[in-house]
Structure formats: structure tokens, C-alpha cells
Amino acid sequence: GAGVSQSPSNKVTEKGKDVELRCDPISGHTALYWYRQSLGQGLEFLIYFQGNSAPDKSGLPSDRFSAERTGGSVSTLTIQRTQQEDSAVYLCASSFDSSGNTIYFGEGSWLTVV
Amino acid sequence: AQSVTQLDSHVSVSEGTPVLLRCNYSSSYSPSLFWYVQHPNKGLQLLLKYTSAATLVKGINGFEAEFKKSETSFHLTKPSAHMSDAAEYFCVVGAGGTSYGKLTFGQGTILTVHP
Numbered sequence: 001g002a003g004v005s006q007s008p009s010n011k012v013t014e015k016g017k018d019v020e021l022r023c024d025p026i027s028g029h030t031a032l033y034w035y036r037q038s039l040g041q042g043l044e045f046l047i048y049f050q051g052n053s054a055p056d057k058s059g060l061p062s063d064r065f066s067a068e069r070t071g072g073s074v075s076t077l078t079i080q081r082t083q084q085e086d087s088a089v090y091l092c093a094s095s096f097d098s099s100g101n102t103i104y105f106g107e108g109s110w111l112t113v114v
Numbered sequence: 115a116q117s118v119t120q121l122d123s124h125v126s127v128s129e130g131t132p133v134l135l136r137c138n139y140s141s142s143y144s145p146s147l148f149w150y151v152q153h154p155n156k157g158l159q160l161l162l163k164y165t166s167a168a169t170l171v172k173g174i175n176g177f178e179a180e181f182k183k184s185e186t187s188f189h190l191t192k193p194s195a196h197m198s199d200a201a202e203y204f205c206v207v208g209a210g211g212t213s214y215g216k217l218t219f220g221q222g223t224i225l226t227v228h229p
Contacts, residue, residue, distance in 0.1 A: 004157075031215055033216075033217075042222065043217075045217060045218070048216055056216055059216075091157070093158075102163065103148075103160070105157045107157035
């Protein structure tokens with residue numbers, strides 16, 4: 001596609017429910033990244049994929065968070081048993097590879113846990 | 115380890131006057147440095163990036179930044195502000211090697227442009 005596409009753009013969920021956030025990177029981009037943007041913490045790295053592998057998942061805040069990528073393309077970020085502190089904008093980004101190319105961001109998925 | 119500090123949380127300028135957004139970084143290796151801009155309810159857009167080539171980096175919309183290793187700074191400037199420049203700006207440092215995309219963001223500087 002023309003840019004990084006994320007869905008849903010907005011999601012309101014009840015505390016304790018599971019949510020899935022989807023990212024469709026730019027076609028041909030092998031590297032994919034998830035970030036979180038929240039009022040208290042700013043922008044934080046969550047996880048990075050090269051192809052379908054995740055060499056660095058050091059930013060995932062707890063074991064309630066997981067992500068997968070299939071076919072070297074679409075990625076899904078899953079948050080289980082959501083908590084109010086999970087409320088944030090979840091940003092996906094992609095780049096051609098991980099060796100210095102421009103990183104392009106999607107517009108994010110705004111998650112509100114009530 | 116790497117970190118980045120944006121020295122001003124808010125900057126206010128008049129249209130047509132120069133813009134200076136300050137950024138200091140810390141990195142244990144030769145860093146990749148970026149400035150991103152985020153307009154309200156929009157995604158992050160890359161303004162410019164430094165990856166160890168020329169120390170003066172030119173970006174989009176008339177912005178440029180100078181990498182000063184001795185001062186560990188990467189300040190963003192523009193000679194003449196435009197109303198459309200009003201947005202939040204993020205200074206970003208990238209990890210090296212295969213973790214290139216593991217970015218560390220500054221806290222952001224909100225730029226306000228007055229007519």
C-alpha cells in the first residue's frame with residue numbers, strides 16, 4: 001500500500017477484555033516496529049520484527065502483550081486482560097530493512113480501556 | 115544505552131521569524147539521529163535524519179539540523195516559520211546495527227506559530 005495502515009483507528013474496550021491491533025506495512029518492507037505513545041510515558045519502543053522473527057521484544061511491558069507477524073507482512077499486536085494503564089496510541093512503523101532506511105509510521109490505533 | 119533530551123517542552127515564535135528546537139543526545143556508539151513532526155491527529159512524519167554523513171542535514175519544508183559531536187547536540191532550525199509549522203516535534207536517536215529501528219524518542223517540543 002501507499003503507507004503503513006493500522007486498524008482499528010479507535011478502540012474502546014472494557015477492562016479485562018482482550019484486544020487485537022493490526023498493522024499492514026508498506027509493501028516490500030521487511031522490518032516492522034510497534035511503538036506506544038501515552039501521556040505519561042511519551043513514545044516507547046515495544047517490539048521489532050525482521051521478516052517474521054522478532055529479534056528485539058525488550059519493550060513489551062508485560063506478558064499480557066504479544067505480537068506476531070505472518071508472511072513477512074501483516075502484524076498483530078495483542079493485549080490480553082486489558083488494564084486502564086494500557087490506554088494509549090499504538091503506532092506501527094516499517095522500513096525497507098533494518099540497515100538504515102527511512103522508517104515510516106502509521107497514524108496509530110487509539111486504545112481506550114474503560 | 116541511548117537517551118535524548120529536548121530542552122524545551124514549548125516554543126512560541128511569530129510567523130516569519132527563525133525557529134530553534136534544541137536536542138541533546140547520549141549514545142554509546144555512533145548514533146543515527148532523526149527529527150520527526152506530528153501534526154494534530156496525524157501520524158509521525160520524518161523531517162530529516164543524520165546517519166554519519168554530512169554534519170549539516172537538510173530536511174523537508176526548509177528545516178535543517180546540525181550534528182555537533184563535541185556538544186552531543188542535534189538542534190533543529192528553520193530560517194522563517196510558517197503557520198503550517200505549528201506541530202509537535204520529536205528528536206529521536208536510533209540504536210546501532212541490526213536494531214536500527216529501535217528508536218528512543220525525546221519528550222517532544224510543541225511549536226506554536228503566531229500570526
